[in-house]
Amino acid sequence: MLSKTEGGQAMLWGTIIGDLAGSLYEAACANGTKVVPPPEAPLFPAGAHITDDTVTTLAVAAAIRESKATADGLTTCVARQLRYWCRRYPGIGYGPLFIRWYESDTAGPYGSLGNGAAMRVAPVAWAGQSLREVLALAELTAVVTHNHPEAIRGALAVAAAIYLARKGTSQRDLRTYLQHYYPLQTPLAAIRRDYHFSACTADSVPEALEAFLASHSFEGAIRNALSLGGDTDTQAAIAGSIAEAYYGVPLALKTEAASFLPDPLAQERQRFECFIKNNK
Numbered sequence: 001m002l003s004k005t006e007g008g009q010a011m012l013w014g015t016i017i018g019d020l021a022g023s024l025y026e027a028a029c030a031n032g033t034k035v036v037p038p039p040e041a042p043l044f045p046a047g048a049h050i051t052d053d054t055v056t057t058l059a060v061a062a063a064i065r066e067s068k069a070t071a072d073g074l075t076t077c078v079a080r081q082l083r084y085w086c087r088r089y090p091g092i093g094y095g096p097l098f099i100r101w102y103e104s105d106t107a108g109p110y111g112s113l114g115n116g117a118a119m120r121v122a123p124v125a126w127a128g129q130s131l132r133e134v135l136a137l138a139e140l141t142a143v144v145t146h147n148h149p150e151a152i153r154g155a156l157a158v159a160a161a162i163y164l165a166r167k168g169t170s171q172r173d174l175r176t177y178l179q180h181y182y183p184l185q186t187p188l189a190a191i192r193r194d195y196h197f198s199a200c201t202a203d204s205v206p207e208a209l210e211a212f213l214a215s216h217s218f219e220g221a222i223r224n225a226l227s228l229g230g231d232t233d234t235q236a237a238i239a240g241s242i243a244e245a246y247y248g249v250p251l252a253l254k255t256e257a258a259s260f261l262p263d264p265l266a267q268e269r270q271r272f273e274c275f276i277k278n279n280k
Contacts, residue, residue, distance in 0.1 A: 135159065
């Protein structure tokens with residue numbers, strides 16, 4: 001197992017790597033064709049690209065930094081940063097309701113129960129100084145758009161999993177804690193057999209959590225998520241974000257993933273990492 005501290009703190013690479021790994025399969029699965037890469041397939045297939053998972057996660061990271069430097073509250077900063085970054089990188093997998101939201105300057109939350117709040121929540125688990133703070137921050141980042149209780153629950157579960165993983169909580173104890181949110185009683189193999197695409201929080205976030213809980217390595221968590229043949233980029237991003245905190249990220253994967261990031265997003269990721277290190 002890779003030490004969490006080997007090569008420095010990983011910081012949001014889990015989300016980015018999972019997003020890249022699942023980017024090519026998501027559209028086919030959404031159209032009803034279950035596409036599952038073989039175990040020996042490259043983690044970054046030809047044509048892999050960042051999607052809305054990476055952009056919205058880095059927008060939340062930027063909002064956390066901004067909220068600490070201004071008098072504006074976190075929800076105001078999240079709304080502003082989501083609109084800025086999503087307008088800068090349009091057409092990469094956003095849902096139609098979210099597109100309508102970010103193209104407007106004034107739209108409020110729209111009751112979505114989709115997994116968008118869970119997929120972008122990772123930064124709060126690195127910024128929060130306690131589980132209570134992490135959960136409070138997670139809800140604030142969710143309700144800007146996804147104010148449905150199911151969406152909020154998914155964001156809380158993912159944020160808590162990342163925070164507890166980076167604090168050294170075992171997978172067994174993580175499973176016990178996460179059962180406050182979801183039953184998590186179906187083995188991954190059983191999920192895989194009958195699973196189909198869903199971007200609803202209740203039908204995709206528990207499966208992403210199970211992909212991590214059934215893993216034995218960082219890469220294994222991402223491949224577990226891909227093997228479900230569902231919302232592959234988001235589920236792999238979520239599983240990867242928890243696996244990053246638990247296992248660390250191999251330097252070779254970080255280096256390869258960095259080649260897919262446009263400079264502005266790479267710089268935002270780096271700014272957030274420096275912000276976290278300077279505010280420990």
